[in-house]
Amino acid sequence: MSDQNLIERLGDRLKGLRGKLVANAGMDKITWFRTGGAAEALFQPQDEEDLAEFLRVVPEEIPITLVGIGSNLLVRDGGLDGFVVRLSAKGFGWVEQRSETQLEAGAALPDKRLAAKAQEAGIGGFHFFHGIPGGLGGALRMNGGANGVETCERVVEVRALDRQGNRHVLTREEMGYSYRKSEAPADLIFTSALLEGYPEDAETIRKAMDEVQHHRETVQPVREKTGGSTFKNPEGTSAWKEVDNAGCRGLMIGGAQMSPMHCNFMINTGNATGYDLEYLGETVRAKVLEHSGIKLHWEIKRIGKFQTGREIEPFLGQML
The missing domain is CATH 3.90.78.10 (UDP-N-acetylenolpyruvoylglucosamine reductase, C-terminal domain)
Structure with a gap:
């Protein structure tokens, strides 16, 4: 058996990548539980094209596991085979207003920042994201919700890459949402989403966000x-x-x-x-x-x- 780590074994295949590669990456540093064994390797792509290239050059037989902010994740002590992919905040943590009622955001954007951007733009319906301790990608995959509202209610379409690096756009209907899950293929890596709310006074939104925060701090062990x-x-x-x-x-x-x-x-x-x-x-x-x-x-x-x-x-x- 070779003493080389996974990154060394793949050698020239990875040379064109611009993102960060780390061998034997401790998952206890990533998850909010602060537990878990090491991944064979961790890759943080610089942007969507970098991620697509990574997916194209890594052999199909090597497992790839996507990890977001690490808030809703338990990693077992034996660690993970293959690569863990963690989307970078710089490349995937953006959010832009596209219309009076629409926001487009990268999958690594923290849910709280999405709520804050919507409040700033006077777009209602996003206040519940203030109470979800995670990132948009996880909310899209698991139909995250809080205070009686779910992610699926805001989704227009979701952009993703498959295991071969091909791009896909899924409508809300194609995501197949139900309670705390979606039917989107498991191998898709969500990269961004177009979301829609409704016009609402910024101060009204702020009050709703404050209520969400008060509820969390009162009844949940947030610290x-x-x-x-x-x-x-x-x-x-x-x-x-x-x-x-x-x-x-x-x-x-x-x-x-x-x-x-x-x-x-x-x-x-x-x-x-x-x-x-x-x-x-x-x-x-x-x-x-x-x-x-x-x-x-x-x-x-x-x-x-x-x-x-x-x-x-x-x-x-x-x-x-």
């Missing part, structure tokens, strides 16, 4: 190392209620804990591993299933490999 909502809301109830009813508020495994403040938030109290966090989540799912018969589904995205001997089965093996 902890967390990944946001852990589980999707089941039909007819709230995830936090089911977690609470199953006696899991404050439940702790290793350095991972279900927040006493909001028990659908999982937090790293200081020294949690990816194993601690995922084992806690599956323990909670098993307890809720036993208590109420409800199968909670993860909202946090979990990626990477388990460390050997520390694999975790869904619901701890109670039900697959």
